[in-house]
Amino acid sequence: MATIRDVAKLAGVSVATVSRVLNQNGYVNEETEKRVRKAIEELNYKPNEVARTLFKKTSKTIGLIVPDISNPFFPELVRAIEDVMNIYDYTVILCNSDEKSEKEKQYMDVLKQKYVDGMILTTNQLAIEEVMELDIPIVVLDRPSDHSFPSVIADNYNGARLATRHLYDIGCRKIAHIQGPAHVVNAMQRFYGYRDEMKSLGLWEDAFVIQGNYQLKQAKEAVLQALQNDHVDGIFAGNDAMAVGALKAVQQLGLRVPEDVAIIGYDGIPLTEMTTPELSTISQPIYEMGAIAARLLVKKIEGQLIEQLHYVLPVKLIERESTRRRGKA
Structure with missing residues (x-):
């Protein structure tokens, strides 16, 4: 050699x-x-x-920290980021934080020691001050806490209003919301959208919030318990994994979807097409979000002009069998 x-x-x-x-x-x-x-x-x-x-104190690598790689939403984000980074000859180091601040901090320290050229964060466990101390280019994806860094998100608030309104339009009047973790920005944006739409429809007094923590099994157990004591005819789940959990719970209780309880999720992951019935969802442009974040980071690393620092991408309703019911408004 x-x-x-x-x-x-x-x-x-x-x-x-x-x-x-x-x-x-x-x-x-x-x-x-x-x-x-x-x-x-x-x-x-x-x-x-x-x-x-x-x-050179540079490595042509970037760090990508995700909160839960078992959530089907994140592998599609990762794929988009990797595809774009490969075009620019960057290697991606993937880290899974398990929603733990200590683990996230540890990964950040390790990545900096490896001289990564930048990081994409889809977590928000750490304080802004801690992240700024890294002193390297950073882009925040899916879960921004403020505008300190370039960011890419979907329109969570209006997407939640769209989901809630859809359930109302098909005849639901007792509409429950399965909420994600309270510390996660997008989970709260979706809750606020649900709350405000319920208020505008005059249904807020009958609102019903179930804690699902963005987890399929936790959502299933929570819905099983909740529906034994309360009647609902529509469920808006804060992500598709929880929607699948809700579907399993409703069916386990001997109820029909959508005839007895209509269900809609949020994300637009392929899993929603594999259930019976197929799940309606608010679809995010997941791949596009990851690709934009990757290009933003490359520009930051290479000192290029960034025309737009913050992106809020539109979402769309995908209506499937789990909400194909019509009633009187």
């Missing part, structure tokens, strides 16, 4: 000159650079990436 000294010898230059060509650091005249690059090609020389990282 060729070494940097072999390249220098073949090109007739010093090791330092070869290093300057490889790292694009310092002046090398055009003819000399051509000789060095020709020698690299002839010898099929592969630079020591670890050494280059230590020297």
